[in-house]
Amino acid sequence: MHALELSILLHRALEARVEHLSGLLADPAWQQDPEGLHQVRVGSRRLRSVLDLVRPELYPGFRRQGRRLRGLTRALGLTRELDVHSAWLERLAVPGLATGSALEHALEVLEAKRGKARRAMARDLERISLKRLPDLLKVPSLPDPFVPGNLAGDVWEALDPRLEAAFSPLPGLLDREDPPALHAARIRVKRFRYALEVLGAAFQAPPEARLRQLKELQTALGEHHAADGRVPLVLVTSIEAEVGVVAVESHGQAGRGAEGQPVPEPVRIA
Incomplete structure:
Protein backbone atom coordinates (compact mmCIF):
# COMPACT_ATOMS: atom_id res chain seq x y z
CA MET A 1 0.00 0.00 0.00
CA HIS A 2 1.15 3.53 -0.75
CA ALA A 3 0.09 6.86 0.72
CA LEU A 4 -2.00 8.53 -1.96
CA GLU A 5 -1.24 12.19 -1.25
CA LEU A 6 2.54 11.79 -1.06
CA SER A 7 2.61 9.57 -4.16
CA ILE A 8 0.72 12.22 -6.15
CA LEU A 9 2.98 15.00 -4.88
CA LEU A 10 6.13 13.09 -5.84
CA HIS A 11 4.80 12.09 -9.25
CA ARG A 12 4.03 15.73 -10.04
CA ALA A 13 7.57 16.62 -9.01
CA LEU A 14 8.87 13.87 -11.31
CA GLU A 15 6.82 15.22 -14.21
CA ALA A 16 8.13 18.76 -13.72
CA ARG A 17 11.76 17.70 -13.42
CA VAL A 18 11.70 15.25 -16.32
CA GLU A 19 10.14 17.96 -18.49
CA HIS A 20 12.74 20.52 -17.37
CA LEU A 21 15.71 18.21 -17.94
CA SER A 22 14.36 17.02 -21.30
CA GLY A 23 14.03 20.65 -22.38
CA LEU A 24 17.64 21.35 -21.45
CA LEU A 25 18.83 18.25 -23.29
CA ALA A 26 16.88 19.29 -26.41
CA ASP A 27 19.23 22.25 -26.92
CA GLN A 39 22.28 23.40 -15.83
CA VAL A 40 21.90 19.86 -17.22
CA ARG A 41 24.06 18.51 -14.39
CA VAL A 42 21.98 20.37 -11.80
CA GLY A 43 18.79 19.17 -13.50
CA SER A 44 19.97 15.57 -13.31
CA ARG A 45 20.65 15.93 -9.59
CA ARG A 46 17.27 17.52 -8.93
CA LEU A 47 15.54 14.68 -10.75
CA ARG A 48 17.58 12.13 -8.80
CA SER A 49 16.49 13.83 -5.57
CA VAL A 50 12.88 12.91 -6.42
CA LEU A 51 13.86 9.32 -7.21
CA ASP A 52 15.37 9.12 -3.73
CA LEU A 53 11.88 9.80 -2.32
CA VAL A 54 9.49 7.75 -4.46
CA ARG A 55 8.47 4.13 -3.96
CA PRO A 56 10.56 2.20 -6.53
CA GLU A 57 7.94 -0.49 -7.06
CA LEU A 58 5.54 2.12 -8.49
CA TYR A 59 7.75 2.80 -11.51
CA PRO A 60 8.75 0.20 -14.12
CA GLY A 61 12.44 0.38 -14.93
CA PHE A 62 13.11 2.52 -11.85
CA ARG A 63 16.59 1.14 -11.24
CA ARG A 64 17.56 1.33 -14.90
CA GLN A 65 16.48 4.98 -15.07
CA GLY A 66 18.28 5.71 -11.81
CA ARG A 67 21.50 4.28 -13.25
CA ARG A 68 20.96 6.36 -16.39
CA LEU A 69 20.70 9.56 -14.34
CA ARG A 70 23.72 8.71 -12.19
CA GLY A 71 25.62 8.02 -15.40
CA LEU A 72 24.60 11.44 -16.72
CA THR A 73 25.79 13.23 -13.59
CA ARG A 74 29.11 11.36 -13.64
CA ALA A 75 29.62 11.89 -17.37
CA LEU A 76 29.40 15.65 -16.92
CA GLY A 77 31.52 15.84 -13.77
CA LEU A 78 35.05 16.11 -15.19
CA THR A 79 34.02 18.46 -18.00
CA ARG A 80 32.23 20.74 -15.53
CA GLU A 81 35.25 20.74 -13.21
CA LEU A 82 37.61 21.67 -16.05
CA ASP A 83 35.21 24.41 -17.23
CA VAL A 84 35.25 25.90 -13.74
CA HIS A 85 39.03 25.76 -13.45
CA SER A 86 39.42 27.30 -16.90
CA ALA A 87 37.14 30.20 -15.93
CA TRP A 88 39.14 30.67 -12.73
CA LEU A 89 42.47 30.78 -14.58
CA GLU A 90 41.09 33.18 -17.19
CA ARG A 91 40.05 35.53 -14.39
CA LEU A 92 43.65 35.53 -13.17
CA ALA A 93 44.69 37.32 -16.34
CA VAL A 94 44.27 40.74 -14.72
CA PRO A 95 45.64 43.56 -16.91
CA GLY A 96 49.06 44.58 -15.64
CA LEU A 97 49.63 41.44 -13.58
CA ALA A 98 52.98 39.88 -14.51
CA THR A 99 52.30 36.16 -14.67
CA GLY A 100 54.96 35.25 -17.22
CA SER A 101 54.24 32.38 -19.56
CA ALA A 102 52.96 30.02 -16.86
CA LEU A 103 49.34 31.15 -17.11
CA GLU A 104 49.36 31.01 -20.90
CA HIS A 105 50.78 27.48 -20.90
CA ALA A 106 48.36 26.40 -18.19
CA LEU A 107 45.38 27.63 -20.20
CA GLU A 108 46.63 25.92 -23.37
CA VAL A 109 47.03 22.56 -21.67
CA LEU A 110 43.76 22.97 -19.81
CA GLU A 111 41.96 23.68 -23.08
CA ALA A 112 43.33 20.43 -24.50
CA LYS A 113 42.13 18.58 -21.40
CA ARG A 114 38.68 20.15 -21.75
CA GLY A 115 38.45 19.03 -25.38
CA LYS A 116 39.44 15.49 -24.46
CA ALA A 117 36.95 15.43 -21.59
CA ARG A 118 34.13 16.66 -23.84
CA ARG A 119 34.83 13.96 -26.42
CA ALA A 120 34.78 11.29 -23.71
CA MET A 121 31.59 12.84 -22.31
CA ALA A 122 29.90 12.68 -25.73
CA ARG A 123 30.71 8.97 -25.99
CA ASP A 124 29.33 8.34 -22.51
CA LEU A 125 26.13 10.25 -23.26
CA GLU A 126 25.52 8.29 -26.43
CA ARG A 127 25.77 5.08 -24.42
CA ILE A 128 23.39 6.35 -21.71
CA SER A 129 20.49 6.95 -24.16
CA LEU A 130 18.88 9.97 -22.50
CA LYS A 131 15.90 9.96 -24.88
CA ARG A 132 14.38 7.25 -22.69
CA LEU A 133 14.09 9.50 -19.62
CA PRO A 134 10.35 10.20 -20.15
CA ASP A 135 9.77 6.46 -19.71
CA LEU A 136 10.31 7.13 -16.02
CA LEU A 137 6.80 8.62 -15.82
CA LYS A 138 5.06 5.37 -16.71
CA VAL A 139 3.19 4.06 -13.68
CA PRO A 140 2.04 0.42 -13.54
CA SER A 141 -1.57 -0.55 -12.98
CA LEU A 142 -1.64 -2.02 -9.49
CA PRO A 143 -4.70 -3.49 -7.74
CA ASP A 144 -5.83 -1.00 -5.08
CA PRO A 145 -2.30 0.27 -4.47
CA PHE A 146 -3.12 3.52 -2.66
CA VAL A 147 -4.54 4.37 0.73
CA PRO A 148 -5.26 7.78 2.27
CA GLY A 149 -2.21 8.98 4.14
CA ASN A 150 -1.09 11.59 6.63
CA LEU A 151 0.73 13.93 4.28
CA ALA A 152 2.36 16.02 7.02
CA GLY A 153 3.63 12.92 8.80
CA ASP A 154 4.82 11.30 5.57
CA VAL A 155 6.69 14.46 4.55
CA TRP A 156 8.37 14.79 7.93
CA GLU A 157 9.32 11.11 7.89
CA ALA A 158 11.12 11.74 4.59
CA LEU A 159 12.76 15.01 5.66
CA ASP A 160 13.87 14.11 9.18
CA PRO A 161 16.81 11.79 8.36
CA ARG A 162 18.04 14.19 5.68
CA LEU A 163 17.82 17.11 8.10
CA GLU A 164 19.79 15.16 10.70
CA ALA A 165 22.44 14.14 8.17
CA ALA A 166 22.84 17.73 6.93
CA PHE A 167 23.08 19.55 10.26
CA SER A 168 24.37 17.21 12.95
CA PRO A 169 28.01 17.28 11.69
CA LEU A 170 28.18 21.08 11.30
CA PRO A 171 29.16 22.08 14.88
CA GLY A 172 32.27 19.89 14.70
CA LEU A 173 33.46 21.76 11.60
CA LEU A 174 33.88 24.95 13.63
CA ASP A 175 36.78 23.50 15.62
CA ARG A 176 39.32 22.97 12.85
CA GLU A 177 39.88 23.31 9.11
CA ASP A 178 38.89 20.12 7.30
CA PRO A 179 38.30 20.74 3.57
CA PRO A 180 37.08 17.19 2.77
CA ALA A 181 34.60 17.39 5.65
CA LEU A 182 33.42 20.82 4.46
CA HIS A 183 32.85 19.42 0.98
CA ALA A 184 30.92 16.44 2.37
CA ALA A 185 28.82 18.79 4.54
CA ARG A 186 28.02 20.94 1.52
CA ILE A 187 26.80 17.88 -0.41
CA ARG A 188 24.55 16.81 2.48
CA VAL A 189 23.08 20.32 2.80
CA LYS A 190 22.44 20.39 -0.94
CA ARG A 191 20.67 17.03 -0.82
CA PHE A 192 18.47 18.25 2.01
CA ARG A 193 17.69 21.44 0.07
CA TYR A 194 16.69 19.45 -3.01
CA ALA A 195 14.43 17.22 -0.89
CA LEU A 196 12.83 20.29 0.69
CA GLU A 197 12.25 21.77 -2.78
CA VAL A 198 10.28 18.65 -3.68
CA LEU A 199 8.37 18.19 -0.43
CA GLY A 200 7.79 21.90 0.16
CA ALA A 201 4.69 21.62 -2.04
CA ALA A 202 3.01 19.98 0.96
CA PHE A 203 3.60 23.02 3.20
CA GLN A 204 0.83 25.53 3.86
CA ALA A 205 3.25 28.23 2.72
CA PRO A 206 6.16 27.50 0.35
CA PRO A 207 9.42 27.34 2.36
CA GLU A 208 11.15 29.86 0.12
CA ALA A 209 12.97 31.60 2.97
CA ARG A 210 14.34 28.30 4.27
CA LEU A 211 15.44 27.29 0.79
CA ARG A 212 17.31 30.58 0.41
CA GLN A 213 19.01 30.07 3.77
CA LEU A 214 20.04 26.54 2.79
CA LYS A 215 21.42 27.84 -0.51
CA GLU A 216 23.41 30.50 1.37
CA LEU A 217 24.77 27.86 3.76
CA GLN A 218 25.68 25.59 0.86
CA THR A 219 27.47 28.47 -0.88
CA ALA A 220 29.32 29.46 2.29
CA LEU A 221 30.52 25.90 2.84
CA GLY A 222 31.69 25.71 -0.77
CA GLU A 223 33.52 29.02 -0.68
CA HIS A 224 35.19 28.21 2.64
CA HIS A 225 36.24 24.83 1.31
CA ALA A 226 37.82 26.48 -1.73
CA ALA A 227 39.35 29.40 0.17
CA ASP A 228 42.74 27.75 0.62
CA GLY A 229 43.03 27.59 -3.17
CA ARG A 230 44.28 24.03 -3.12
CA VAL A 231 41.98 22.67 -5.82
CA PRO A 232 43.03 25.12 -8.55
CA LEU A 233 46.63 25.20 -7.28
CA VAL A 234 46.96 21.43 -7.63
CA LEU A 235 45.56 21.68 -11.15
CA VAL A 236 47.97 24.45 -12.15
CA THR A 237 50.90 22.56 -10.63
CA SER A 238 50.08 19.41 -12.60
CA ILE A 239 49.73 21.40 -15.82
CA GLU A 240 53.02 23.20 -15.22
CA ALA A 241 54.71 19.85 -14.77
CA GLU A 242 53.37 18.70 -18.15
CA VAL A 243 54.64 21.72 -20.07
CA GLY A 244 57.84 22.12 -18.08
CA VAL A 245 56.98 25.55 -16.73
CA VAL A 246 57.76 26.63 -13.20
CA ALA A 247 55.99 29.79 -12.09
CA VAL A 248 57.55 30.24 -8.68
CA GLU A 249 58.66 33.77 -9.43
CA SER A 250 55.21 34.84 -10.61
CA HIS A 251 53.48 33.08 -7.69
CA GLY A 252 55.01 35.63 -5.35
CA GLN A 253 53.01 38.36 -7.08
CA ALA A 254 49.69 36.63 -6.48
CA GLY A 255 47.10 38.39 -4.40
CA ARG A 256 47.08 41.80 -6.08
CA GLY A 257 46.87 42.78 -9.71
CA ALA A 258 47.34 46.07 -11.50
CA GLU A 259 46.51 49.14 -9.43
CA GLY A 260 45.86 46.99 -6.38
CA GLN A 261 43.08 44.94 -7.98
CA PRO A 262 42.43 41.72 -6.04
CA VAL A 263 43.14 38.49 -7.84
CA PRO A 264 39.89 36.50 -8.20
CA GLU A 265 39.11 33.86 -5.62
CA PRO A 266 38.78 30.22 -6.67
CA VAL A 267 35.46 29.48 -8.33
CA ARG A 268 33.14 27.10 -6.50
CA ILE A 269 32.17 23.95 -8.40
CA ALA A 270 28.41 23.65 -8.18
Missing part, protein backbone atom coordinates in the same frame (compact mmCIF):
# COMPACT_ATOMS: atom_id res chain seq x y z
CA PRO A 28 21.81 21.00 -29.45
CA ALA A 29 24.47 23.37 -28.07
CA TRP A 30 24.31 22.43 -24.39
CA GLN A 31 27.37 20.15 -24.41
CA GLN A 32 29.64 22.92 -25.68
CA ASP A 33 28.18 25.64 -23.45
CA PRO A 34 29.65 25.60 -19.91
CA GLU A 35 26.51 27.14 -18.41
CA GLY A 36 24.22 24.82 -20.37
CA LEU A 37 26.24 21.81 -19.21
CA HIS A 38 26.06 23.04 -15.63
Whole structure:
Protein backbone atom coordinates (compact mmCIF):
# COMPACT_ATOMS: atom_id res chain seq x y z
CA MET A 1 0.00 0.00 0.00
CA HIS A 2 1.15 3.53 -0.75
CA ALA A 3 0.09 6.86 0.72
CA LEU A 4 -2.00 8.53 -1.96
CA GLU A 5 -1.24 12.19 -1.25
CA LEU A 6 2.54 11.79 -1.06
CA SER A 7 2.61 9.57 -4.16
CA ILE A 8 0.72 12.22 -6.15
CA LEU A 9 2.98 15.00 -4.88
CA LEU A 10 6.13 13.09 -5.84
CA HIS A 11 4.80 12.09 -9.25
CA ARG A 12 4.03 15.73 -10.04
CA ALA A 13 7.57 16.62 -9.01
CA LEU A 14 8.87 13.87 -11.31
CA GLU A 15 6.82 15.22 -14.21
CA ALA A 16 8.13 18.76 -13.72
CA ARG A 17 11.76 17.70 -13.42
CA VAL A 18 11.70 15.25 -16.32
CA GLU A 19 10.14 17.96 -18.49
CA HIS A 20 12.74 20.52 -17.37
CA LEU A 21 15.71 18.21 -17.94
CA SER A 22 14.36 17.02 -21.30
CA GLY A 23 14.03 20.65 -22.38
CA LEU A 24 17.64 21.35 -21.45
CA LEU A 25 18.83 18.25 -23.29
CA ALA A 26 16.88 19.29 -26.41
CA ASP A 27 19.23 22.25 -26.92
CA PRO A 28 21.81 21.00 -29.45
CA ALA A 29 24.47 23.37 -28.07
CA TRP A 30 24.31 22.43 -24.39
CA GLN A 31 27.37 20.15 -24.41
CA GLN A 32 29.64 22.92 -25.68
CA ASP A 33 28.18 25.64 -23.45
CA PRO A 34 29.65 25.60 -19.91
CA GLU A 35 26.51 27.14 -18.41
CA GLY A 36 24.22 24.82 -20.37
CA LEU A 37 26.24 21.81 -19.21
CA HIS A 38 26.06 23.04 -15.63
CA GLN A 39 22.28 23.40 -15.83
CA VAL A 40 21.90 19.86 -17.22
CA ARG A 41 24.06 18.51 -14.39
CA VAL A 42 21.98 20.37 -11.80
CA GLY A 43 18.79 19.17 -13.50
CA SER A 44 19.97 15.57 -13.31
CA ARG A 45 20.65 15.93 -9.59
CA ARG A 46 17.27 17.52 -8.93
CA LEU A 47 15.54 14.68 -10.75
CA ARG A 48 17.58 12.13 -8.80
CA SER A 49 16.49 13.83 -5.57
CA VAL A 50 12.88 12.91 -6.42
CA LEU A 51 13.86 9.32 -7.21
CA ASP A 52 15.37 9.12 -3.73
CA LEU A 53 11.88 9.80 -2.32
CA VAL A 54 9.49 7.75 -4.46
CA ARG A 55 8.47 4.13 -3.96
CA PRO A 56 10.56 2.20 -6.53
CA GLU A 57 7.94 -0.49 -7.06
CA LEU A 58 5.54 2.12 -8.49
CA TYR A 59 7.75 2.80 -11.51
CA PRO A 60 8.75 0.20 -14.12
CA GLY A 61 12.44 0.38 -14.93
CA PHE A 62 13.11 2.52 -11.85
CA ARG A 63 16.59 1.14 -11.24
CA ARG A 64 17.56 1.33 -14.90
CA GLN A 65 16.48 4.98 -15.07
CA GLY A 66 18.28 5.71 -11.81
CA ARG A 67 21.50 4.28 -13.25
CA ARG A 68 20.96 6.36 -16.39
CA LEU A 69 20.70 9.56 -14.34
CA ARG A 70 23.72 8.71 -12.19
CA GLY A 71 25.62 8.02 -15.40
CA LEU A 72 24.60 11.44 -16.72
CA THR A 73 25.79 13.23 -13.59
CA ARG A 74 29.11 11.36 -13.64
CA ALA A 75 29.62 11.89 -17.37
CA LEU A 76 29.40 15.65 -16.92
CA GLY A 77 31.52 15.84 -13.77
CA LEU A 78 35.05 16.11 -15.19
CA THR A 79 34.02 18.46 -18.00
CA ARG A 80 32.23 20.74 -15.53
CA GLU A 81 35.25 20.74 -13.21
CA LEU A 82 37.61 21.67 -16.05
CA ASP A 83 35.21 24.41 -17.23
CA VAL A 84 35.25 25.90 -13.74
CA HIS A 85 39.03 25.76 -13.45
CA SER A 86 39.42 27.30 -16.90
CA ALA A 87 37.14 30.20 -15.93
CA TRP A 88 39.14 30.67 -12.73
CA LEU A 89 42.47 30.78 -14.58
CA GLU A 90 41.09 33.18 -17.19
CA ARG A 91 40.05 35.53 -14.39
CA LEU A 92 43.65 35.53 -13.17
CA ALA A 93 44.69 37.32 -16.34
CA VAL A 94 44.27 40.74 -14.72
CA PRO A 95 45.64 43.56 -16.91
CA GLY A 96 49.06 44.58 -15.64
CA LEU A 97 49.63 41.44 -13.58
CA ALA A 98 52.98 39.88 -14.51
CA THR A 99 52.30 36.16 -14.67
CA GLY A 100 54.96 35.25 -17.22
CA SER A 101 54.24 32.38 -19.56
CA ALA A 102 52.96 30.02 -16.86
CA LEU A 103 49.34 31.15 -17.11
CA GLU A 104 49.36 31.01 -20.90
CA HIS A 105 50.78 27.48 -20.90
CA ALA A 106 48.36 26.40 -18.19
CA LEU A 107 45.38 27.63 -20.20
CA GLU A 108 46.63 25.92 -23.37
CA VAL A 109 47.03 22.56 -21.67
CA LEU A 110 43.76 22.97 -19.81
CA GLU A 111 41.96 23.68 -23.08
CA ALA A 112 43.33 20.43 -24.50
CA LYS A 113 42.13 18.58 -21.40
CA ARG A 114 38.68 20.15 -21.75
CA GLY A 115 38.45 19.03 -25.38
CA LYS A 116 39.44 15.49 -24.46
CA ALA A 117 36.95 15.43 -21.59
CA ARG A 118 34.13 16.66 -23.84
CA ARG A 119 34.83 13.96 -26.42
CA ALA A 120 34.78 11.29 -23.71
CA MET A 121 31.59 12.84 -22.31
CA ALA A 122 29.90 12.68 -25.73
CA ARG A 123 30.71 8.97 -25.99
CA ASP A 124 29.33 8.34 -22.51
CA LEU A 125 26.13 10.25 -23.26
CA GLU A 126 25.52 8.29 -26.43
CA ARG A 127 25.77 5.08 -24.42
CA ILE A 128 23.39 6.35 -21.71
CA SER A 129 20.49 6.95 -24.16
CA LEU A 130 18.88 9.97 -22.50
CA LYS A 131 15.90 9.96 -24.88
CA ARG A 132 14.38 7.25 -22.69
CA LEU A 133 14.09 9.50 -19.62
CA PRO A 134 10.35 10.20 -20.15
CA ASP A 135 9.77 6.46 -19.71
CA LEU A 136 10.31 7.13 -16.02
CA LEU A 137 6.80 8.62 -15.82
CA LYS A 138 5.06 5.37 -16.71
CA VAL A 139 3.19 4.06 -13.68
CA PRO A 140 2.04 0.42 -13.54
CA SER A 141 -1.57 -0.55 -12.98
CA LEU A 142 -1.64 -2.02 -9.49
CA PRO A 143 -4.70 -3.49 -7.74
CA ASP A 144 -5.83 -1.00 -5.08
CA PRO A 145 -2.30 0.27 -4.47
CA PHE A 146 -3.12 3.52 -2.66
CA VAL A 147 -4.54 4.37 0.73
CA PRO A 148 -5.26 7.78 2.27
CA GLY A 149 -2.21 8.98 4.14
CA ASN A 150 -1.09 11.59 6.63
CA LEU A 151 0.73 13.93 4.28
CA ALA A 152 2.36 16.02 7.02
CA GLY A 153 3.63 12.92 8.80
CA ASP A 154 4.82 11.30 5.57
CA VAL A 155 6.69 14.46 4.55
CA TRP A 156 8.37 14.79 7.93
CA GLU A 157 9.32 11.11 7.89
CA ALA A 158 11.12 11.74 4.59
CA LEU A 159 12.76 15.01 5.66
CA ASP A 160 13.87 14.11 9.18
CA PRO A 161 16.81 11.79 8.36
CA ARG A 162 18.04 14.19 5.68
CA LEU A 163 17.82 17.11 8.10
CA GLU A 164 19.79 15.16 10.70
CA ALA A 165 22.44 14.14 8.17
CA ALA A 166 22.84 17.73 6.93
CA PHE A 167 23.08 19.55 10.26
CA SER A 168 24.37 17.21 12.95
CA PRO A 169 28.01 17.28 11.69
CA LEU A 170 28.18 21.08 11.30
CA PRO A 171 29.16 22.08 14.88
CA GLY A 172 32.27 19.89 14.70
CA LEU A 173 33.46 21.76 11.60
CA LEU A 174 33.88 24.95 13.63
CA ASP A 175 36.78 23.50 15.62
CA ARG A 176 39.32 22.97 12.85
CA GLU A 177 39.88 23.31 9.11
CA ASP A 178 38.89 20.12 7.30
CA PRO A 179 38.30 20.74 3.57
CA PRO A 180 37.08 17.19 2.77
CA ALA A 181 34.60 17.39 5.65
CA LEU A 182 33.42 20.82 4.46
CA HIS A 183 32.85 19.42 0.98
CA ALA A 184 30.92 16.44 2.37
CA ALA A 185 28.82 18.79 4.54
CA ARG A 186 28.02 20.94 1.52
CA ILE A 187 26.80 17.88 -0.41
CA ARG A 188 24.55 16.81 2.48
CA VAL A 189 23.08 20.32 2.80
CA LYS A 190 22.44 20.39 -0.94
CA ARG A 191 20.67 17.03 -0.82
CA PHE A 192 18.47 18.25 2.01
CA ARG A 193 17.69 21.44 0.07
CA TYR A 194 16.69 19.45 -3.01
CA ALA A 195 14.43 17.22 -0.89
CA LEU A 196 12.83 20.29 0.69
CA GLU A 197 12.25 21.77 -2.78
CA VAL A 198 10.28 18.65 -3.68
CA LEU A 199 8.37 18.19 -0.43
CA GLY A 200 7.79 21.90 0.16
CA ALA A 201 4.69 21.62 -2.04
CA ALA A 202 3.01 19.98 0.96
CA PHE A 203 3.60 23.02 3.20
CA GLN A 204 0.83 25.53 3.86
CA ALA A 205 3.25 28.23 2.72
CA PRO A 206 6.16 27.50 0.35
CA PRO A 207 9.42 27.34 2.36
CA GLU A 208 11.15 29.86 0.12
CA ALA A 209 12.97 31.60 2.97
CA ARG A 210 14.34 28.30 4.27
CA LEU A 211 15.44 27.29 0.79
CA ARG A 212 17.31 30.58 0.41
CA GLN A 213 19.01 30.07 3.77
CA LEU A 214 20.04 26.54 2.79
CA LYS A 215 21.42 27.84 -0.51
CA GLU A 216 23.41 30.50 1.37
CA LEU A 217 24.77 27.86 3.76
CA GLN A 218 25.68 25.59 0.86
CA THR A 219 27.47 28.47 -0.88
CA ALA A 220 29.32 29.46 2.29
CA LEU A 221 30.52 25.90 2.84
CA GLY A 222 31.69 25.71 -0.77
CA GLU A 223 33.52 29.02 -0.68
CA HIS A 224 35.19 28.21 2.64
CA HIS A 225 36.24 24.83 1.31
CA ALA A 226 37.82 26.48 -1.73
CA ALA A 227 39.35 29.40 0.17
CA ASP A 228 42.74 27.75 0.62
CA GLY A 229 43.03 27.59 -3.17
CA ARG A 230 44.28 24.03 -3.12
CA VAL A 231 41.98 22.67 -5.82
CA PRO A 232 43.03 25.12 -8.55
CA LEU A 233 46.63 25.20 -7.28
CA VAL A 234 46.96 21.43 -7.63
CA LEU A 235 45.56 21.68 -11.15
CA VAL A 236 47.97 24.45 -12.15
CA THR A 237 50.90 22.56 -10.63
CA SER A 238 50.08 19.41 -12.60
CA ILE A 239 49.73 21.40 -15.82
CA GLU A 240 53.02 23.20 -15.22
CA ALA A 241 54.71 19.85 -14.77
CA GLU A 242 53.37 18.70 -18.15
CA VAL A 243 54.64 21.72 -20.07
CA GLY A 244 57.84 22.12 -18.08
CA VAL A 245 56.98 25.55 -16.73
CA VAL A 246 57.76 26.63 -13.20
CA ALA A 247 55.99 29.79 -12.09
CA VAL A 248 57.55 30.24 -8.68
CA GLU A 249 58.66 33.77 -9.43
CA SER A 250 55.21 34.84 -10.61
CA HIS A 251 53.48 33.08 -7.69
CA GLY A 252 55.01 35.63 -5.35
CA GLN A 253 53.01 38.36 -7.08
CA ALA A 254 49.69 36.63 -6.48
CA GLY A 255 47.10 38.39 -4.40
CA ARG A 256 47.08 41.80 -6.08
CA GLY A 257 46.87 42.78 -9.71
CA ALA A 258 47.34 46.07 -11.50
CA GLU A 259 46.51 49.14 -9.43
CA GLY A 260 45.86 46.99 -6.38
CA GLN A 261 43.08 44.94 -7.98
CA PRO A 262 42.43 41.72 -6.04
CA VAL A 263 43.14 38.49 -7.84
CA PRO A 264 39.89 36.50 -8.20
CA GLU A 265 39.11 33.86 -5.62
CA PRO A 266 38.78 30.22 -6.67
CA VAL A 267 35.46 29.48 -8.33
CA ARG A 268 33.14 27.10 -6.50
CA ILE A 269 32.17 23.95 -8.40
CA ALA A 270 28.41 23.65 -8.18
